[in-house]
Amino acid sequence: MGVTVDKRANKRIAAIAGAGVFLLTVLVVVPWLLLASGRGDLMSVLTSVALLSVISSGVWLTFFIGRINIGQGAYALMGGYVSAILVVKYGMLFWWTLPLAGLFCAAASVLIGLPILRLRGVYFAMVTLTLTEVARLLAQALPITNGPRGITNIPPPGALEVFGVTLIPDFAQLANLRLGFYYLAVVLMLLCFAGMWRLVNSRLGFLCRSLQQNEELASSIGVNITYLRVLAYAISSFLGGVGGAIFAAIVQSIYPATFQIQESVNYMLYCFLGGLGYVFGPMLGTLVLYVGWDLLFKTGAYQLLIFSSVLIALILFLPNGLLSLRLPGRKQPH
Amino acid sequence: MEQIIVNGLYLGAQYALIALGLTLIFALMNVLNFAHGQMYVLGGYMTYLVYGLLGLPFALGIVASAVTLLAVGAVVEKFLFRPVLKKSAREESSMLLAAGLAFLFDSIILLLFGQKQRGVPKIMDGVQNWGDFTVVLPNDKIVVGVCTALMIGAFIVFMQYTRPGRAMRAMAQDRTAAQLMGVSVDRYGMLGFALGAMLAGIAGGLLVAITGVSSGIGGPVSIKAFLMVMIGGAGVVPGAIAGGFILGMMESFGLSYLRAYGDITYLVIFASLMVFLSIRPHGLMGKPWG
Numbered sequence: 047m048g049v050t051v052d053k054r055a056n057k058r059i060a061a062i063a064g065a066g067v068f069l070l071t072v073l074v075v076v077p078w079l080l081l082a083s084g085r086g087d088l089m090s091v092l093t094s095v096a097l098l099s100v101i102s103s104g105v106w107l108t109f110f111i112g113r114i115n116i117g118q119g120a121y122a123l124m125g126g127y128v129s130a131i132l133v134v135k136y137g138m139l140f141w142w143t144l145p146l147a148g149l150f151c152a153a154a155s156v157l158i159g160l161p162i163l164r165l166r167g168v169y170f171a172m173v174t175l176t177l178t179e180v181a182r183l184l185a186q187a188l189p190i191t192n193g194p195r196g197i198t199n200i201p202p203p204g205a206l207e208v209f210g211v212t213l214i215p216d217f218a219q220l221a222n223l224r225l226g227f228y229y230l231a232v233v234l235m236l237l238c239f240a241g242m243w244r245l246v247n248s249r250l251g252f253l254c255r256s257l258q259q260n261e262e263l264a265s266s267i268g269v270n271i272t273y274l275r276v277l278a279y280a281i282s283s284f285l286g287g288v289g290g291a292i293f294a295a296i297v298q299s300i301y302p303a304t305f306q307i308q309e310s311v312n313y314m315l316y317c318f319l320g321g322l323g324y325v326f327g328p329m330l331g332t333l334v335l336y337v338g339w340d341l342l343f344k345t346g347a348y349q350l351l352i353f354s355s356v357l358i359a360l361i362l363f364l365p366n367g368l369l370s371l372r373l374p375g376r377k378q379p380h
Numbered sequence: 381m382e383q384i385i386v387n388g389l390y391l392g393a394q395y396a397l398i399a400l401g402l403t404l405i406f407a408l409m410n411v412l413n414f415a416h417g418q419m420y421v422l423g424g425y426m427t428y429l430v431y432g433l434l435g436l437p438f439a440l441g442i443v444a445s446a447v448t449l450l451a452v453g454a455v456v457e458k459f460l461f462r463p464v465l466k467k468s469a470r471e472e473s474s475m476l477l478a479a480g481l482a483f484l485f486d487s488i489i490l491l492l493f494g495q496k497q498r499g500v501p502k503i504m505d506g507v508q509n510w511g512d513f514t515v516v517l518p519n520d521k522i523v524v525g526v527c528t529a530l531m532i533g534a535f536i537v538f539m540q541y542t543r544p545g546r547a548m549r550a551m552a553q554d555r556t557a558a559q560l561m562g563v564s565v566d567r568y569g570m571l572g573f574a575l576g577a578m579l580a581g582i583a584g585g586l587l588v589a590i591t592g593v594s595s596g597i598g599g600p601v602s603i604k605a606f607l608m609v610m611i612g613g614a615g616v617v618p619g620a621i622a623g624g625f626i627l628g629m630m631e632s633f634g635l636s637y638l639r640a641y642g643d644i645t646y647l648v649i650f651a652s653l654m655v656f657l658s659i660r661p662h663g664l665m666g667k668p669w670g
Contacts, residue, residue, distance in 0.1 A: 114472055161658030168412050171475070172610045173657050175603065176650045183647040307603065311414075311479055318476040323469070347491060354483035361477045362460065365468035 072232050077225060089224045095336050096231035100238045101289035102316040102328035104282035109322050111278045112258035117174030118286045119310035120181035121151040125287025126294035130197045131190060140203035144291050151287030152280040159279040178310045185302035196301030203295055227296050238285060243325050254278055321367020330368055382515045384632050390521060392628025393528040394583060399608035399620035400535060401579030407552035407615035408572035410471060411461055414478035416580050417602030418485035423449050423581025424593030425493050432500035445585035446578050453577025457570045489595045499592035524586045531582055539617060548572050552615060607653060613666020622664055
């Protein structure tokens with residue numbers, strides 16, 4: 047008895063310590079190191095990694111209920127456009143458009159998800175793939191999105207004030223805009239993954255796991271599978287929309303080609319590479335693939351060749367993701 | 381009107397040939413081959429190499445494409461897909477592998493042949509017309525269309541009446557049962573994958589005579605092939621053929637009737653496909669939950 051309690055307490059302490067070290071690293075050590083060494087460009091890379099991992103974690107959640115989602119690019123594009131249109135055409139404050147973009151995507155995903163979530167396996171994958179293409183073509187055809195020319199010159203996020211207290215300073219007056227966006231992306235990533243961790247280890251998470259294993263069985267013992275899968279899909283799309291909105295704010299523009307099938311496939315790859323059985327898989331997968339791709343830039347024409355060969359080798363030797371790599375003596379969590 | 385139908389039929393035959401390979405691979409291995417479009421492009425370049433650059437007969441170019449892709453398919457199945465499918469906890473991992481392969485082929489094609497659009501000399505001159513120019517078709521398109529139709533026919537005969545064809549159909553229906561009946565699933569899986577790749581290569585080789593080939597078209601071709609397979613139902617041979625012809629017709633009609641409203645043909649096709657699939661989730665004749 048005493049031994050198990052001890053073990054559990056130890057595990058808990060280890061987890062808290064790990065989380066603390068991670069927080070300290072991403073919030074203090076990494077920005078300080080980058081600023082001290084004058085590598086501000088790397089900061090943009092890490093900002094992108096943080097944002098992409100948020101978007102991919104949405105894809106991961108749909109994997110968690112047993113669906114292959116290649117449509118996340120559609121929601122990222124939608125979120126980007128909603129935020130951009132609200133900011134540019136209606137003069138709304140960026141910080142309010144952020145949740146609105148997420149909610150818009152979530153609402154859209156409920157409407158789209160109700161019929162298409164009845165599909166499974168490759169059928170769902172293919173429909174979501176076409177969804178990405180539909181979103182791109184829609185953005186090209188609709189008048190409000192300004193066609194292929196897109197929306198450019200989106201102003202940086204303004205100051206957020208509540209009762210005269212400035213919660214978030216005006217990004218246009220920041221001494222270091224990159225640092226501002228870095229913190230925005232990293233805080234969002236932390237919130238997203240903390241929420242995701244909580245969700246997966248809650249009752250809801252276990253119900254989702256039952257969907258992944260056997261929907262009929264889950265349904266027969268009283269799990270409301272329609273509600274659950276639409277909910278999971280809506281959360282996933284919410285994350286996609288928020289990520290896309292921040293992306294549009296960072297590059298200050300959005301085009302129909304900003305999020306295409308290539309991006310949707312990439313989000314899926316990030317999840318796969320990190321490991322589908324692990325909440326933090328998308329984070330690691332995004333970091334490795336995105337930074338790896340950037341590092342290979344110097345190899346010029348051979349970039350794609352080396353990148354894809356490494357990718358194939360990884361999947362060949364670690365088909366269950368990077369996080370399935372364990373130190374000897376530690377047992378698999380699942 | 382007649383011209384639109386003829387164009388649709390011609391386009392549909394080619395699409396069907398591409399979709400057949402994809403659906404064969406899916407039926408046997410349960411692998412969604414993301415690299416299918418790239419295999420098609422590779423086939424196109426092989427024909428370009430043999431017929432366009434070396435000046436050998438066009439038929440030889442097609443044979444070269446077929447043989448190359450047959451080998452590529454077999455190697456890819458034996459050394460990549462089979463071990464991954466055996467080791468991986470979730471079947472979807474094969475999709476990552478397929479996407480990685482698509483990148484790999486893309487980069488190899490780019491390194492070997494560059495970015496430029498490549499064309500070959502016309503395989504045949506002249507134009508045929510019927511009914512006082514209501515229907516006009518160039519001779520080379522007719523030759524390619526007939527070749528495509530012959531290939532589709534030969535494939536169906538092969539699947540229906542030969543021993544390996546029967547074995548593969550049994551595998552597609554129920555892999556375990558086929559194995560219990562003494563079908564060597566490893567061998568026929570490899571053969572099926574190689575044949576699927578070969579069909580893509582032949583389609584690419586035939587089409588190079590009409591439209592030429594360029595390194596960037598692999599991805600879009602894959603997506604079109606996915607569409608056709610979805611329309612007809614994944615893993616079903618007649619479904620793939622039907623899907624190919626339906627998409628060909630839709631494209632042909634869309635491009636001539638919807639042009640007035642701007643570039644929305646594909647938007648309409650994709651959107652109607654999504655509606656169609658939510659009403660009929662497994663396509664026209666697919667087995668449920670492929």
